Amino acid sequence: GDSVTQTEGPVTLSEGTSLTVNCSYETKQYPTLFWYVQYPGEGPQLLFKVPKANEKGSNRGFEATYNKEATSFHLQKASVQESDSAVYYCALSTLMGYKLTFGTGTSLLVDP
């Protein structure tokens, strides 16, 4: 079946430093890739999606490139803020049943 592997947390950074959360995936289908963010007490919410290989998605300063050859979709941000503290999930879906498969999540804490 499909699987997603991402950086284990927690990750602690100082405000203004850069962030990379690694994500790799396995599927026999052609996937759409997503990054979700979850704040305490809330449900996951879409950060952005990338449906096509070798394209980049971005939102709120976060970005990730869908690398089909490397089967990777790493999340990056050049300068994190305290408000970015949250749990980040990499996910994929395929045409086989529209099932959304999540990684285990990466908790980010940004110190002011």
Next chain:
Amino acid sequence: DMKVTQMPRYLIKRMGENVLLECGQDMSHETMYWYRQDPGLGLQLIYISYDVDSNSEGDIPKGYRVSRKKREHFSLILDSAKTNQTSVYFCASSPGNNNQAPLFGEGTRLSVL
């Protein structure tokens, strides 16, 4: 306003009791999901529904069943709840193609004592 609504938000039950978690959406989305979230495991798919009375098992369906009699409403049922079903449950919906990101509700925190 596009929203997925889950009820109740918090629930405490005793082992062996029946549990009903309810989910509604106002977007006429075809596809709906139930996930559970546990520390270190992320979000795991319990069931997926493609429309009324068209449900399919996810990765961890054991101990759960679902009901979808109206497109806008999807229920998760635990018959004789177990303590290992203590978790946070999330419902989500999407228009029904893999390009659309599912929209999640705020979750139901269930404790089975």
